[in-house]
Amino acid sequence: MIATTDKFQVTWEKLPDDFVLPNDPVDNINQPLLAAALTQSLEIAGRLPNTALITTNYGICATVNGKMVIKAPDWGYVANIRVSREEVKRSYTPQLQGDIPVIVIEFLSDTEGGEYSVKPTYPPGKWLFYEQVLKVPNYAIFEPDTGTLEVYRLDDGKYQLQQPDNNNRYAIAQMNLFLGTWQGERENRTGYWLRWWDEQGNLLLWGLEKAEQERQRAEQERQRAERLAAQLRSAGIEPEA
Numbered sequence: 001m002i003a004t005t006d007k008f009q010v011t012w013e014k015l016p017d018d019f020v021l022p023n024d025p026v027d028n029i030n031q032p033l034l035a036a037a038l039t040q041s042l043e044i045a046g047r048l049p050n051t052a053l054i055t056t057n058y059g060i061c062a063t064v065n066g067k068m069v070i071k072a073p074d075w076g077y078v079a080n081i082r083v084s085r086e087e088v089k090r091s092y093t094p095q096l097q098g099d100i101p102v103i104v105i106e107f108l109s110d111t112e113g114g115e116y117s118v119k120p121t122y123p124p125g126k127w128l129f130y131e132q133v134l135k136v137p138n139y140a141i142f143e144p145d146t147g148t149l150e151v152y153r154l155d156d157g158k159y160q161l162q163q164p165d166n167n168n169r170y171a172i173a174q175m176n177l178f179l180g181t182w183q184g185e186r187e188n189r190t191g192y193w194l195r196w197w198d199e200q201g202n203l204l205l206w207g208l209e210k211a212e213q214e215r216q217r218a219e220q221e222r223q224r225a226e227r228l229a230a231q232l233r234s235a236g237i238e239p240e241a
Helices: 030-044 126-134 207-234
Strands: 002-004 009-011 053-055 059-064 067-071 075-078 103-107 138-143 148-155 158-161 169-172 177-186 189-197
Touching: 030 075, 030 103, 030 189, 030 207, 059 126, 067 126, 103 126, 126 138, 126 158, 148 177
Parallel strands: 103 138
Antiparallel strands: 002 009, 009 059, 053 075, 059 067, 075 103, 138 148, 148 158, 169 177, 177 189
């Protein structure tokens, strides 16, 4: 499958079985925590259908001008894959194996400007690869230390910086969700996190938050039952009867 632009000929080919993938470590210990938090809330909210694919430092491939290019965004969401998960165990090739990612997210690294690179020569920069090769409709860049979030939307073939809504969140239309920042603690890390909100403005909860919500609901129900029992007794009625 081939797509030709003014600058690139893009071929969607499966990664060869003998291709040696890079094994670079992540930039810092916060990146896996941030990625896992994004995924967990989607899963708990039932927002991860069986056909969806979450990518975390996992290779997304395309062949550009005859050379294989692999980029591994810190987090990405593919709404629909058309092959078995066994076939995408090592890498994922859009168009050939499923949809283009709906969104890719990079957590700002120690490598100055890497997330903004438009280098056109091989291997192309991240920005150029997402924008002009994959044509991912949403690209987010997050600075965990400051909580700065930039969201770019593909418009007429170019990424345009989006402005947040009144709640300082960004609509990801293809997911029917909003992406924004949240400050607090999770897994012994206190700081800024990326979080999801639904169309009604409800925060998609993490596991511990969901458990605490259920605990509070059970406690409220217990208190309600106790009040009702006290009212019955004051009226001369034993609740057990």
